[in-house]
Amino acid sequence: MTNLKRLKVAVTGANGFVGRNLSHLLVAKGLDTLQIVRKRKKIKSGMIIISKNLxxxxxxxxxxxxxxFVHLIGIGRQTTHSSYDEVNVNLTKKAxxxxxxVRIKKIIFISGLGVNKDTTxxxxxxxxxxEQEIINSGLDYTIFRASYIIGRNDPLTxxxxxxxxxxxITIYGSGKYHLQPIFIDDVVEVIFQSLTDKKFSYKIIDLVGPQIITYLSFIQNFLQGRKVSIKKISFEEAYHQALNNLDSQIGVDDLNILVGDFIGDPKVLKKISHVKFKTYKKALKTSTFS
Ligand SMILES: NC(=O)c1ccc[n+]([C@@H]2O[C@H](COP(=O)([O-])OP(=O)(O)OC[C@H]3O[C@@H](n4cnc5c(N)ncnc54)[C@H](OP(=O)(O)O)[C@@H]3O)[C@@H](O)[C@H]2O)c1
Structure with a gap:
């Protein structure tokens, strides 16, 4: 059994939503935690390392x-100065x-639920x-394919x-497509376990919550009875806005993911982790809105 207190863990993207929560947990558990960030933010505990590009x-x-090494750098929207190739692929190669x-044997990476070789x-x-770079690297890896991760300040809520x-509140199309949200506290606990538990080794695992819901019911649960007008817009209009950046709240690939109906299999995660996964209703209680 590894002595957890002597574990030294590097986290990239440590200023991001998952990175902040993970670093907080690792520091609280007494692990030597190196948070690799582009810029120093005000409230930070643990060791900070500034790096622009690894x-x-x-x-x-x-x-x-x-x-x-927990590699959490990633973007879900391209701009003219930041492309998927540069950030999602090339920074993974550098990681x-x-x-x-430096002979770090274990790498942990968060991919997306629904990623597959035939994707377009x-x-x-x-x-x-x-993912392929990681799998072919020879390192011990755990790749999590995540659905929406929910908690305070998560990107979706x-x-x-x-x-x-x-x-x-805008509903894109029918709103009847499905999500499988997972609570951030459960996510960081799972990542923590995957640092040392060999059951996670050399695996791609769906990182999904215990329930499947439609976007419409997610919004209703999010609102908890609060009154606000709900506007349904067609996909045509939604993509037109996203493509032309008329409504910067949601990008083209945000829409692709949202309406893609990507559902995962929670069995592997349930079997190998010792986490009692929270329902999305409990997770929503901690969201930005609450
Ligand atoms: N949250 C989810 O629901 C979800 C679902 C599926 C997959 N994921 C994946 O999980 C990982 C973490 O997600 P998150 O929600 O924590 O995302 P996030 O809050 O957007 O954080 C991403 C981090 O990547 C860093 N980053 C972006 N571009 C960079 C660049 N060019 N150079 C260096 N750092 C860069 C950002 O740095 P700054 O803080 O300096 O901007 C940020 O800290 C990402 O790979 C994401 O694709 C997340």
Whole structure:
């Protein structure tokens, strides 16, 4: 049994939603936690390492002795100065090179639920290619294919909250497509277990919650009876807005993921983790809105 207190773990994207919550848990559990970020943010505990692109020479000396590398850098929307190839694929390659250079044996990565070799859209293609880099790296890996991760300040409920504040919640198309949200506290506990538990080794695992719901019922549960106008717009209009960035709340690939009806199999996760997964209703109580 590994002595957890002596574990040293590097986390990239540590200022992001999952990275913040994971770093908080690891620090609270007494692990030596190296948070790799582009910019120092005000409230941070644990050791911070500044890196623009995982290329800096100082990184290898700081990462010496690490047992695991949790790679959470990722984007779900491209811009003219930040592409899926550069961020989702190339920074994953650099993460792998770093692991090899400093002999970190374990890498953990969050991909997307629904990613597969036959996919045709950009975000999933980049996640698939990043997965392949990891699988072929020879490192011990755990790849989680995540559905929507819900908690305070998660990207999905933050967008819905912003719409609520503006007085209109938008439903794209019928709203009858499905999601399988998972609570952030459960996610970081699972990642924590995957650091040392060999049951997670060399696996791709669906990171999904215990319930499948439609977007419409998710919105209704999110609102908890609060009154706000709900506007249904056609997919044609939704994609027109997203493509032309007329409504920056939701991008083209956000829509692709939302309406894609991506549902996972929770059995593997339930079997190998020791987590009692919360329902999305309980998770929503901690969301941005509550
Ligand atoms: N949240 C979900 O529901 C969900 C679902 C499926 C998959 N995932 C995946 O899980 C991972 C973590 O998600 P998250 O929700 O924590 O995302 P997030 O809040 O957007 O965080 C992403 C992190 O990536 C960093 N980053 C982006 N572009 C970068 C670049 N060019 N160079 C260096 N760092 C860069 C950001 O740094 P800054 O803080 O400096 O901007 C941020 O800390 C991502 O790979 C995401 O695709 C998340």
């Amino acid at each position: 290329d800096e020479k100082h990184l290898s000396s700081k990462l010496k002795g690490c047992n695991a 792998i090179m770093l692991c090899k250079e 859209f950009g975000y999933f293609i980049s996640k698939f290619r990043a 933050r967008t819905i909250s912003e719409q609520y504040k503006k007085g209109v």
